[in-house]
Amino acid sequence: MGGDNRFLGLAYVTPYLVGLLFFTAFPFAASFYLSFTNYDLLSTPDWVGLRNYEKLLTRDRTFDKSLSVTLLYVAMTVPLKLGFALLVAVILNYRLRAINLFRTAYYVPSILGGSVAIAVLWRYIFAHNGLVNLGLTSLGLEPVNWFGDPQNALFTLTLLRCWQFGSAMVIFLAALQSVDKSLYEAATIDGANRWHVFRYITLPLITPVIFFNLIMQTVQAFQEFNGPYIITNGGPLKSTYLLPLYIYDKAFKSFDMGYASAIAWVLFAIIMTLTLIAFWSSKKWVYYAGDRRS
Amino acid sequence: MTKWKSLLGAVLASTSLATAAGAAELRMSWWGGDSRHTATQEALKVCGDKHGHVIKPEFTGWAGHLEKVTTQIAGGTEADIMQINWPWLPLFSANGEGFADLNTLSGTIDLSNWTDAELATTSINGKLNGLPLSTTGRVFFFNKTTFDKAGAALPTTWDELFGAAAQIREKLGTDYYPLNAVDETAALLVSLYTTQISGKDLIDPNSLTVAWSQEELARGIAFYGEMMKAGVVMDRETANAAGNVRLYEKPEWADGHIAGSYEWDSTFFKFSDPLKEGEVLVPVKLLQNADAVAEGVYRKPSMMFSVSKNSQNKEAAAQILNCLLNEKEGIEILGSTRGLPASKAAADQLKAAGAIEPALAEANAIVMAGTGPNVSPLNEHPEVRSIFLDTLEAYAYGQMDAETAAQDIIEGINEAIEEYRS
Numbered sequence: 001m002g003g004d005n006r007f008l009g010l011a012y013v014t015p016y017l018v019g020l021l022f023f024t025a026f027p028f029a030a031s032f033y034l035s036f037t038n039y040d041l042l043s044t045p046d047w048v049g050l051r052n053y054e055k056l057l058t059r060d061r062t063f064d065k066s067l068s069v070t071l072l073y074v075a076m077t078v079p080l081k082l083g084f085a086l087l088v089a090v091i092l093n094y095r096l097r098a099i100n101l102f103r104t105a106y107y108v109p110s111i112l113g114g115s116v117a118i119a120v121l122w123r124y125i126f127a128h129n130g131l132v133n134l135g136l137t138s139l140g141l142e143p144v145n146w147f148g149d150p151q152n153a154l155f156t157l158t159l160l161r162c163w164q165f166g167s168a169m170v171i172f173l174a175a176l177q178s179v180d181k182s183l184y185e186a187a188t189i190d191g192a193n194r195w196h197v198f199r200y201i202t203l204p205l206i207t208p209v210i211f212f213n214l215i216m217q218t219v220q221a222f223q224e225f226n227g228p229y230i231i232t233n234g235g236p237l238k239s240t241y242l243l244p245l246y247i248y249d250k251a252f253k254s255f256d257m258g259y260a261s262a263i264a265w266v267l268f269a270i271i272m273t274l275t276l277i278a279f280w281s282s283k284k285w286v287y288y289a290g291d292r293r294s
Numbered sequence: 295m296t297k298w299k300s301l302l303g304a305v306l307a308s309t310s311l312a313t314a315a316g317a318a319e320l321r322m323s324w325w326g327g328d329s330r331h332t333a334t335q336e337a338l339k340v341c342g343d344k345h346g347h348v349i350k351p352e353f354t355g356w357a358g359h360l361e362k363v364t365t366q367i368a369g370g371t372e373a374d375i376m377q378i379n380w381p382w383l384p385l386f387s388a389n390g391e392g393f394a395d396l397n398t399l400s401g402t403i404d405l406s407n408w409t410d411a412e413l414a415t416t417s418i419n420g421k422l423n424g425l426p427l428s429t430t431g432r433v434f435f436f437n438k439t440t441f442d443k444a445g446a447a448l449p450t451t452w453d454e455l456f457g458a459a460a461q462i463r464e465k466l467g468t469d470y471y472p473l474n475a476v477d478e479t480a481a482l483l484v485s486l487y488t489t490q491i492s493g494k495d496l497i498d499p500n501s502l503t504v505a506w507s508q509e510e511l512a513r514g515i516a517f518y519g520e521m522m523k524a525g526v527v528m529d530r531e532t533a534n535a536a537g538n539v540r541l542y543e544k545p546e547w548a549d550g551h552i553a554g555s556y557e558w559d560s561t562f563f564k565f566s567d568p569l570k571e572g573e574v575l576v577p578v579k580l581l582q583n584a585d586a587v588a589e590g591v592y593r594k595p596s597m598m599f600s601v602s603k604n605s606q607n608k609e610a611a612a613q614i615l616n617c618l619l620n621e622k623e624g625i626e627i628l629g630s631t632r633g634l635p636a637s638k639a640a641a642d643q644l645k646a647a648g649a650i651e652p653a654l655a656e657a658n659a660i661v662m663a664g665t666g667p668n669v670s671p672l673n674e675h676p677e678v679r680s681i682f683l684d685t686l687e688a689y690a691y692g693q694m695d696a697e698t699a700a701q702d703i704i705e706g707i708n709e710a711i712e713e714y715r716s
Contacts, residue, residue, distance in 0.1 A: 041368040042386065128535035129545065148534035150691070233538040236530070237691055238684070252361035253676040255385060 035261035041251075045258065052262035063263065065238050066246045070267075073154055073242060074221040077161045082213055085165040089172035090198070103173070110166025119230035122160050123147075147232055150239035157227045157240055168213045175209035176202065207286040215278055222271050243267050316346065318610035323352040323366075324377035325359035327564070330631040337627040341617035347610050349375075367392075374605040375614060377632075378424055380595040381674030383416070384714065390418035394601040394608050397422045402612035404620045407637040415595045424598030425619060428633030430560045431593035431661030432482055434578040437569070440470065440553035448576070452487075452517075452583050459526040462553065468525065474541050474555040475527035476534070480518060480690070481682045482592060483556055485673070488514030489590035489666060490582050496678075496707075497670035502715045504704045511700035515689055519696060528552070530690035542568050549573070559657035560596060560633035566653070577657035580664060591664025594671070596633050634658045672711055681706035 035052055037045035056063050092103050112118050125131045126146040133143035146156045179202055187197050203210075225244040228234055234241035243263060251260035324334060331353050338349040352373055354362060360382065366372040367386060378386070378393075386392040396403060397420075405413065408426060416424040436448050444465040446458040449472075459472045475483050485496060488506055491513060498505035506514075522529045536544055546552045548568050557565060559577065566575040580589055599619070601611045618624040625640040629649050635641050644650050672678055682703055689699040 041364055042392070123537040123539060127537060127539075128532075145531060145535045147537040148531040231537050235538070235687065236534045237687060237693070249680075252364060253680070255364065255676075 031261040031264055034258050035265050037258040038256075039258040039261075040255045041257050042255070048258070052259050053266070056259070056262055056266060062238070062241075062246065066241050066243050067270075069154065069239065069241055070222065070243045073158060073224065073240075074218060076155065076158045077221045077224075078214065078217045080158065081162045081165050081217055082168060082210070084162055085168035085213070086172050086210075088165065089169045089176055090202075092169070092173055093176045103170075107166040107170060110164045110169075116226060116230060119160070119226050122156075122227070123231045126156050148236060150237045153232055153236060153240045157224075157231060160227050160231070161221065161224065168217060171209055171213055172206065175206040179205050204287050208288055211278070211282050211286045215275055218274060218278070219271055222267060316610055318347045318607035320347055320349045320375065320605075320607055320611055320614065321352060321373035322349050322375040322377075322614070323363065323373040325354050325356045326377075326631070327355070333628050333631045337618055337624050338614070340623045340627060341614050341621070344617060344621075344623060345610070345613045347607075347614060349614060370604055372602045372604065374602050374607060374611045376600050376602065377427075377597055378600045379597050379674075380416070380426075381671045383418065383423060384671055384675065387418055387423050388714070390421035390423060392603065393423040394603045394605065394611075395421040395423070396425065396601065396612070399601070399608060399612035402609060403616045404639070407620050407639045412595070412636055416598045424600035425615060426595040426598050426636040427619070428560065428596045428636050429593060429658075429662065430558050430596035430633055431591055431664060432486070432556050433559050433657050433660045434473075434554060434556055434581065435562065435565055435575050435657075436472070436578050437550045437553040438574045438576050439572060440466070440550040441472070443550075444470075446472075448578055449581055450579065452581050455581055456521075456524055456526055459524055463525050469546075470551050470553065471525060471528050472553045473521070473527050474533075474547070474552045475518065475521065476530065476541075477683060478679070479541075479556055480527075481679070481686055483521075484511075484514045484518050484682075484686065486556070486580065486590050486592065487517045489592075490586035490588055493587040493667065495667040495669055495673070497672045497711070499668065499670060502672070502711060503708050506700075506704070508697065508700045508704060511703060512696040515686065515699050516696040518686070519689070522690065530687060541565070554578075558596070559661045560654070562654050562657050563651070575653075577653060577660055579660050588667065589665045591661060591666040592669055592673075593661055593664060593666070594669050595636070630654060672714065675711060677710035678707050681710060 034045060036047060036049060038048045038051075039045035088106055092099065092106065096102065109118075127133075128143065128145065128148075130146075132146070137143055144152060146152050183201050183205075184197055187201055192200070223244055224242055225248070228240040228242050228245055229248075232240045234245045244267075247260045247263050247267070250256045250263060322334075322338060324330070326334070334353070335351050338351055341347075342349045360379070363372065363376060363378070363382075364385075376393075383392075396405075403425070405422075412426050412429075413422060416422065416426050438448065440462065441448055441458060444458070444462040446461040447454070449455040449458050455472060462470045462472055488511055489495060492506055492510040494505040494510075496504060496506065504511075518527075521527045527533075541547050541552070541555055542565050544552065547555075547565075548570050550569070550573050555565065562575070562577060569575060580591060582589060599615055601608055601615070605611055618628060619635070619637045620639045622643065625635070625637075625643045626647075626649075628635075628640075629644065630651070634650060634654065635644065685694075685699050685702045685706070688694050689696065694702070
C-alpha cells in the first residue's frame with residue numbers, strides 16, 4: 001500500500017478508533033480499577049483491594065438472588081428464542097405466496113422489541129385486566145397473575161425477549177438458504193422423509209450459525225435491562241431483579257460505583273466462562289465446510 | 295484598514311459593555327411535569343431578559359433525574375442552577391461544601407423572604423446550600439364519590455377507615471378499596487402509624503440510629519397486615535398484577551375502585567386529573583386513633599434551588615434565583631408549579647392574585663397545621679428506603695412475620711447509615 005493510501009486508511013478508521021478508545025476501552029479499564037475501590041462518584045476513589053469482591057461473593061444475599069434469577073432467565077430465554085427463531089425460519093424458507101411480506105412482518109418485532117414503548121405495551125398486555133387475561137377468560141379459563149406472582153413474572157419477561165426473535169431468525173434463514181439443494185434431492189431419492197432431511201442434513205449444516213446465535217443471544221440475555229426495569233422494576237420479591245438492574249441500582253441509587261463495577265466484572269467473568277465452554281464444546285457439534293468430519 | 299479598525303473598535307466596545315452589565319450564559323436543570331416545564335422556561339426567558347443573562351434550560355421527568363444530576367456533579371458538568379430534592383442534601387453535601395453557600399450571595403438574594411427555621415432546613419454546617427421552594431408533606435386524598443356511593447362518611451380515624459372499608463366492599467363489591475398502599479406509600483403508612491404510637495421519627499436525630507424499638511415497628515407493620523386482611527388496601531400480590539405502574543395511571547384509580555391514597559400535598563392535581571368525570575377527590579387530615587401519642591405529620595422542605603459550587607457565574611445565578619422566587623415577574627409566571635411557595639414575597643403575591651387552587655391550599659394547610667417529630671432527610675436515603683420497601687414486600691407476601699421484618703429493617707437501616715455517625 002502506498003504512503004498516501006496508508007494515511008487515508010488510518011483517517012477512515014480514526015473516528016471508530018477514537019470512539020472505541022474513549023467510549024469502550026477507557027470505561028472498560030476504568031471500571032476494572034474502580035472495582036477495587038470505594039467510589040461514591042463525588043469524591044476520590046479509595047483503594048480497598050479485594051474487599052468488594054469478597055463481600056460480593058461471600059456476604060451479599062441480594063447478589064446471590066440476582067445471579068440465580070439472571071442464570072434462570074438466560075437458561076429459559078436462549079433455548080426458547082433460538083428454537084422459535086429456527087422454527088419460523090424453517091417455515092419462511094418454504095416457497096409461499098407473498099413470502100417476502102411474511103419475512104418482513106416477522107422481523108418487525110425485532111426492530112421495535114428493545115424499545116421502551118414495547119416494554120410499556122407488554123406491561124399492559126399482561127396486566128391483570130390486559131389482553132392476555134381477557135383472552136383466557138373468554139375461553140373460560142382463570143386469569144393469571146403474570147406480574148404479581150413471583151413464579152410467573154420472570155417467565156413473562158422471557159416471552160418479551162423471545163418475541164424479539166427476528167434478528168436470529170434472519171440469520172437462520174440465510175443459513176438455510178445456503179444449504180446445497182442437491183443434498184436434499186439426493187436424500188429424497190434415498191427415501192428420507194422431511195424430518196430425516198432436517199435432522200441429518202439441514203441441522204448439521206447450519207450448526208455454525210446456531211453456534212453464532214447461541215453466543216450472541218447468551219451475551220444479550222445476560223445484559224437485559226429495559227424489560228425488567230420498565231415492566232416490573234425487578235419485583236415482585238426480586239424475582240425479576242437481573243444483574244444489570246442491580247449494577248444500575250448500586251451505581252446510581254446507592255452511589256456505590258466501586259461495588260457496581262465489581263458486580264459488572266463478575267458478570268463479565270461469567271459470560272466469558274460460558275462463552276469459552278461453548279467454544280470448547282463446539283468442536284463436538286459444530287461442522288464447518290471443509291471440516292474432515294463433514 | 296480604517297474600516298477594520300472601526301469594526302474592531304465596535305466589537306471591543308460591545309464586549310466591554312456586556313462585561314460591565316455582567317451578562318452571563320447560565321444553565322438550569324430541574325425535573326417536573328409539563329406545566330412546570332412550560333412555566334419555568336417562560337420565567338427564565340423573562341428573568342434572563344430583565345437581568346441581561348441567557349439561561350439554557352435542561353429539564354426531565356422525575357424518573358432518572360437523580361442519576362443524571364449525580365453523573366453531572368461527579369463529572370463537574372452540572373448546571374449553574376439546579377432544582378435539588380431535599381433528601382438528596384446528605385448525598386451531595388454531607389459537610390455543607392457540595393453546593394455554593396448562598397449566604398455569600400445575600401446581597402443579591404433577598405433572604406428575608408424565608409424564616410430562619412426554613413433556611414436552617416437547607417443549611418449544613420452553617421452553609422446555606424439551597425433556597426427552600428415549598429414545604430410539603432403527606433396527606434390523605436379520598437375519592438368522595440366512592441364513599442358517597444357506599445353511604446360511608448370520609449374517615450377521621452383508622453377505626454373509621456376500617457368501618458368504611460367494610461361498608462364500601464359490602465355495597466359496591468370486594469374489588470373496591472378505600473386506600474392504596476404499595477411501595478413507598480405502604481412504607482410511609484407504616485411510618486405514620488409507628489410514629490403515631492411511638493411519638494418518634496424513624497431516625498433519632500442525636501444518635502443517627504433507628505429511633506423505633508422493634509416492638510413499635512412490628513406493631514406498625516402488623517397494622518399494615520391488618521389493612522390488607524380487612525380489604526382496606528389491596529393485598530400486594532393483587533396490587534403487583536398491574537406491573538410497575540403508577541397509581542394515577544391505573545384504571546382502578548380513575549374509576550374509583552381504589553378510593554384513596556396517602557400522597558404529597560403538592561401532587562393533588564396529579565391524582566385528581568386522571569379521575570373520570572364526576573369523581574371528586576378531596577384532601578383529608580391525617581387519620582389517627584385515640585391512643586396515638588403524636589399526629590405524626592411527615593413534613594419536609596419539598597425541594598430547593600441550589601447554585602453549583604463550580605459555577606463561574608454565581609452572582610448572575612443569584613440574580614436569576616431572586617427573580618424567580620422574589621420578584622414580581624418570576625413569581626407570576628411560576629405560580630404554584632412547585633407547590634405553594636415558601637418565599638413570603640411569592641406567597642403574598644399569589645394569594646393576593648387568587649392564583650392558588652383551593653384544593654391545593656387546603657391540602658397544604660393540613661400539612662402545615664400537622665404536628666409531629668421532625669423528619670430526618672435520612673428517611674429518604676436510597677439505601678434506607680430500599681431496605682424498608684424490600685422487607686415490607688417480603689412481609690406482605692407472607693415470607694416473614696412482623697417481628698422479623700421489624701428486626702431486619704432496624705438492623706439494615708442502622709448499617710446503611712453508619713457512615714453518617716462518624
